[in-house]
Amino acid sequence: EPKQRDMKPSPTKDQLFSSYVQQGQDAMQKALDMLTDLVVALSNGVEICSKVMAGTRKVFRLQVVLDADVDELYDILFVRVEEMHQWNPSIQQVKILQRVGPETIITHEVSAGTAGNLIGQRDFLSVRHSCRQRSCAYLGGAAIQLESLPPQTGFVRAEDGPTCIIIEALDEDSSRSRFTWLLNMDVKGWLPTSLVNQALPRAQLDFTRHLRRRLAAGGTYCSLFPNDVIMSMCVVMSAYQLPLYMC
Ligand SMILES: CC(C)CCC[C@@H](C)[C@H]1CC[C@H]2[C@@H]3CC=C4C[C@@H](O)CC[C@]4(C)[C@H]3CC[C@]12C
Numbered sequence: 001e002p003k004q005r006d007m008k009p010s011p012t013k014d015q016l017f018s019s020y021v022q023q024g025q026d027a028m029q030k031a032l033d034m035l036t037d038l039v040v041a042l043s044n045g046v047e048i049c050s051k052v053m054a055g056t057r058k059v060f061r062l063q064v065v066l067d068a069d070v071d072e073l074y075d076i077l078f079v080r081v082e083e084m085h086q087w088n089p090s091i092q093q094v095k096i097l098q099r100v101g102p103e104t105i106i107t108h109e110v111s112a113g114t115a116g117n118l119i120g121q122r123d124f125l126s127v128r129h130s131c132r133q134r135s136c137a138y139l140g141g142a143a144i145q146l147e148s149l150p151p152q153t154g155f156v157r158a159e160d161g162p163t164c165i166i167i168e169a170l171d172e173d174s175s176r177s178r179f180t181w182l183l184n185m186d187v188k189g190w191l192p193t194s195l196v197n198q199a200l201p202r203a204q205l206d207f208t209r210h211l212r213r214r215l216a217a218g219g220t221y222c223s224l225f226p227n228d229v230i231m232s233m234c235v236v237m238s239a240y241q242l243p244l245y246m247c
Contacts, residue, residue: 020100020144024129028140031164031182034059048201058197059184062204065170066179068215073167073177074137076214078130081107087214089114090206092121097149104129108149109160118199119187122158125149135174139165143186159186179208 011019038049038061049061066073076083085091090112098106105128113121125146131138143159151157166180183204187196 017100017104020098020106020127021104021129023142023144024100024104024127024140027127027142027162028129028131028138028164030142030162031140031184032138032166034162034184035061035164035180035182043201046201046205050197050201053184056193057184057186058193058200059182060201060204061180061182062201062208063178063180064208066177066212066215067175068177069175070135070137070167070169070177072215073179074130074132076211077165077167078128078137078139081105081128085112087217088207088210090117090203090210097146100127103131106144106146110155111158117203118195119191120189121155122187123152123155124158124160126160135169137167139167156187156189158188160184181207 034051034053038051040047040049042048049063050058052058068076081094082096084094092110092112093108094110095108096105097108100106107124107126107128109124109126111117111122111124125144126141127144128139128141130140140161141163142161161184163184164182166178168178168180170176170178181204183200185200187199
């Protein structure tokens with residue numbers, strides 16, 4: 001009876017938080033399990049690993065070696081996740097809504113509706129869980145629902161997850177890492193499957209390209225102005241004969 005359901009006490013903060021941690025851990029485990037029995041295909045010379053899950057959803061695995069150690073990648077991808085839009089034009093915003101604990105956060109993400117994005121703008125509500133180990137880090141995530149942030153008009157609420165990213169130090173050179181990302185996304189909306197299945201691996205490649213550029217810029221990366229903008233500012237400022245330290 002609806003009346004009785006209304007009377008159910010709402011969960012306490014502790015109960016809520018431990019359920020978020022649990023959802024994050026479950027997502028990570030589910031996503032890790034999905035990484036088996038992938039099918040390799042070649043698309044325009046790019047190797048794409050995928051498999052079709054129950055139903056029609058296709059999941060994609062991207063695996064690359066990056067020029068960064070596990071700490072740096074963990075820092076960029078988890079600790080400073082809110083800065084992601086500064087180096088990744090596919091993302092408009094990542095906002096941490098709630099810090100559930102040192103390893104678990106609730107995030108709201110908005111993708112950019114840029115020209116290269118065949119799918120259009122989406123927003124996501126996720127629980128993200130991380131597990132930092134000596135020579136590797138795991139980042140897991142799943143879509144969640146929050147009464148405080150229901151799907152907004154004008155936005156298509158998509159679902160990212162269960163998903164995971166595995167960052168492992170290379171045995172032969174721990175200043176480099178193997179980056180494995182399982183993308184398992186329901187983009188929602190009425191779109192042909194073939195278009196979605198083309199756009200998703202492309203979004204993964206784009207992400208990697210931007211991440212590589214961010215890593216190459218390293219510690220000198222300026223969050224407010226990309227390097228090329230700084231250079232042109234220097235040119236303009238020196239034209240006005242401003243002291244160079246102001247550049
Ligand atoms: C194809 C269209 C709809 C979407 C394109 C943008 C996609 C690729 C973007 C939107 C939000 C993004 C996610 C936002 C937050 C995180 C948490 C971080 O710890 C690892 C990266 C990860 C998991 C991002 C991966 C890339 C992502 C899924």
